[in-house]
Amino acid sequence: MSTPLTLKRDISPPPLRKGSTVQTTNGDKRRKSSLTDCSRRDDEQKNLSSAGPSLAAIEAGQVEIRNHLDYFTSHFKQVLRPATTARLDIDEFNQLYRRNRHVHGRHFVVHQHDHPVSGVHYDLRLQFSDSSTLSFAIPYGLPGNANSRRPTRMAIETRVHNLWNNLIESASHSTGSLLIWDTGEYEVLPWRQTDTRSTDDEHSDAAQRDGDKSSEQSHSERLAKSFQQRRIRLRLHGTRLPTNYTISMWLSSTNDRDCQPKKPKRKRRRIDPTKTANKFEIMTSSESESAEMQQVKQSLDPAVKNEQEEEQDAAAGVASDAEDEDASIRANNAYPGANNTIGSIHQRSWFLTLDKKNSGFERIRSGPDAGRRRGGWEPFFVRGRDHERSVVTGRSADEVMEDEGVDKFVGRKMWRPITG
Known part of the structure; x- marks a missing residue:
């Protein structure tokens, strides 16, 4: 088995969490995942440039790097506006x-x-x-x-x-x-x-x-x-x-x-982008008018x-x-x-x-x-x-x-x- 891409850089994989589906077979670790999970990992893999892992992966603790300053300054020089x-x-x-x-x-x-x-x-x-x-x-x-x-x-x-x-x-x-x-x-x-x-x-x-x-x-x-x-x-x-x-x-x-x-006993409901993208576009004119009137009344x-x-x-x-x-x-x-x-x-x-x-x-x-x-x-x-x-x-x-x-x-x- 070839060495994972993440181990070719100055990073290490994250520790496993409780409930992880990672299994060990003949020394190799494989993750059971759905097609959605595979697609998500493919997207994350695309974000791994030659300079290192994605910023979001570092922030989330999915990967660990030894020199954050060098990594971020190098990345920022590439995205300056x-x-x-x-x-x-x-x-x-x-x-x-x-x-x-x-x-x-x-x-x-x-x-x-x-x-x-x-x-x-x-x-x-x-x-x-x-x-x-x-x-x-x-x-x-x-x-x-x-x-x-x-x-x-x-x-x-x-x-x-x-x-x-x-x-x-x-x-x-x-x-x-x-x-x-x-x-x-x-x-x-x-x-x-x-x-x-x-x-x-x-x-x-x-x-x-x-x-x-x-x-x-x-x-x-x-x-x-x-x-x-x-x-x-x-x-x-x-x-x-x-x-x-x-x-x-x-x-x-x-x-x-x-x-x-x-x-907390209950979690806040997270927004699903695929279901709410057109939420405000389909609002009827009467709903829009009532919302505006409510805002006016509150602001008076x-x-x-x-x-x-x-x-x-x-x-x-x-x-x-x-x-x-x-x-x-x-x-x-x-x-x-x-x-x-x-x-x-x-x-x-x-x-x-x-x-x-x-x-x-x-x-x-x-x-x-x-x-x-x-x-x-x-x-x-x-x-x-x-x-x-x-x-x-x-x-x-x-x-x-x-x-x-x-x-x-x-x-x-x-x-x-x-x-x-």
Whole structure:
């Protein structure tokens, strides 16, 4: 028997899972499969280029490679699109990851993820060790408007990821598209800061002492400490994000818990692309009109409340992505190869807001614009998969899917950007 294609490269086949149909006969392993499974494997085999396995196979843990950085940078050089927005050079992307590949590294990434079940959301991943990242799903992306009517958003804790997951741009029918919206290094600022206008000397001295102590720690150590205290002030030094971009995150006592959630009793229904491709095309005019009228009625009076409810629905979808994962992943809240030494709890909902003062904005105290913010930088808005592009390759979500050979993908609808 000839050597399998996957063993001719710097990779290894995945471990067998419970319930696998693999059998051993005369030292050869053969998998019982239907014609559908054979067709799927043929498609996956086509994705195995001379450079190595497909990105989706690596992300799913179906294959393992020893040098993720070299693999991804080599692949990205082949799929670059013309620069239309801020772009991080491939060599700088490479150097950024290399200089943070140690226990005190502070690498971060914001992924745009269009998942078939949970829909479009944005994943913020923060390195806290030499191998692992703390991960939050933010349904509507990072806030970019200091005068937004939606100053506070949700950030849902998800699984602890491997550090190399920060490098991924991929697409598949089971996971949707994933592109790098921004990446760089983070800085953890003290939660309490000295207010020069304050007359409370005791408070100022205490804040100063906190700052002195934190200055002796690395930013990854400060992140772990702030995470344990359930209050994080984070400055993100990225390529797309403006200078001094700072956010505050906190976990209220009502959302706090110290144990992992149990396995859900029911799984969310997954979308079958072959059955739902024409779903919206066959909607009758009366159904379309009633849906539009319902949206109008909802938007007339409690607009902000309805948007918050939409965010909660999206958060519920994000939180349920991994309902079918094995018991060890659920118990540890970490994917294989990552270590949850920071104590992350799955599905806890944090609050996240733009830190206006530390981002450079000041409050207007008089006049017709009293109470609003000025200064800082020009507002930006996260507009979703049809508009956003990778800060590394310049690709859109559709272009990532095209490059990875994903056809007829049906995503979750009704995602709307926050532009006010």
